[in-house]
Amino acid sequence: MTNREKYDQVFVTCFSVEKSVLNDGFVYQSVPQWDSVGHMGMIAALEEAFGIMMETDDIIDFSSYSKGIDILAKYSVSL
């Protein structure tokens, strides 16, 4: 699996969405599952998938699918 596929898979699993919705418009609270509880699950899943531990600021800044791509780049995860 490529990094991008892994990243997408986390979103699909955590938020019960189809891959087709994963674009710039996919943001926090755009679906009911992406509430604070879902956010926590997603962060945990990404940390495990990529073997990283995210900083607080990055966890709370992670407000969209696209923002997440920029944030993960800081952890040397290129998507």
Added chain:
Amino acid sequence: MNFFDDIDTYGSKTAIIDEKSECYSYTDLINRDDAVRSRIPQRCIVFSVCENQLESVAGYIGFLRGRIVPVLVNATLPADLFDKLLKTYRPAYIWMPSPKSESRNWGEPIYRSAHYVLLKTVYGNDVPVHSDLALLMMTSGSTGSPLLVRQSYGNICSNTNAIVSYLRITETDRPITTLPMSYTYGLSVLNTHLLKGCTVILTAKSVMEKAFWDGLKNHNATTFGGVPYTYEMLKILRFSNMNLPNLKILTQAGGRLSHDLTLEFASICAKKGIEFVVMYGQTEATARMSYLPSEYNIEKAGSIGIAIPGGEMWLEDANGQVISQNDTVGELVYKGPNVTMGYATNYQDLSKGDINKGVLKTGDFAKRDKDGFYYIVGRKKRFLKIFGNRVNLEELEGAIKTLGLNCVCGGKDDHLRIYTVDKGQENKIKEFVVSQTGLHPSACAVILVDSIPRSETGKILYASLT
């Protein structure tokens, strides 16, 4: 004596700072609440649909001041359940966020403020209401159970005063909200701080959002509360590394915090010079029954502490006899002026008086140590706390039955487990539960079992289902 009658004295002091950083004084708040309540006769029932925003607070305060009786409902309650509740309680008015009012024809708009609308429903103002009844709270927003708790003016005032006293709240405290105001714990944060003329930083943002921390820092919040799940999130956010010099006190209630997390936060807070106070309560006791004085939070980690000022606690055995020995498990019983009048199941119950007479059997099993500190060891009734919300397992089983499916619900706090023998129906059950309760899918798991374990007499052996 009623704090909500007396907040006029705070005049130009800032009462609320909202998410846009706008400041509203006590006078502003009172003017807004007057505008709503002047249109509603006293002792009328109103459904007050709550969000953590100014107009929701203004409505709530106005209803209390105007001796109007609100039913506090979270704005996230699904429309079908809201409908059922309307038919059960027949409120003459609804105070709700304007966008929500557009989805169905709940009533006729008779007043609009910036974001809220007051609707006149088809129901007349003819529901008899007991003179002591102040407000009604839901016991479980998640299954939309029509069971409401009847709180009196005496309950609210005594509990608010007691909490202010043991938390030593002063007018310089600045709470930031973390919990819905339709939830007793969230409401108690509002009540206690408004009583003292504090500035409340009002937000609907969760600790997982940047805007929450910006609000906390920009407005110099000194305190906030959390249910166990809040503290799990704070741990992931590495609260220990945060620099928050203005924080003075954190509180925890809404379920039992794990032993590890309790110790962790007790020591993190000690290092940061923040007081950490673990508390215990129920909607049936207005909000709070006990607290653990922070100086004991390491030595007695896991304890719910001692009764709040004005309250008394003891343990009773299965025969209702008081247990005098220490380290012996019994049902926790609480006595105090904050014990509510009782429940309501429909509009006819609203004229009932005080059934409990100040004594509450909590439904929790506990023991007491030699110093008189209590520890909860289990629950009598079948319910779980999921992210602070009460989920009644029997009600949920009943709801699933309406699908023609049989399940047994179990699990533990924050982890609901639904056991079924109906192969192939797991997804259907999960979707149903999620849509009915609003619970996050990650909090519930549907498990296929070969059979439901039963005793010889046919009783379900819940303990065998793990």
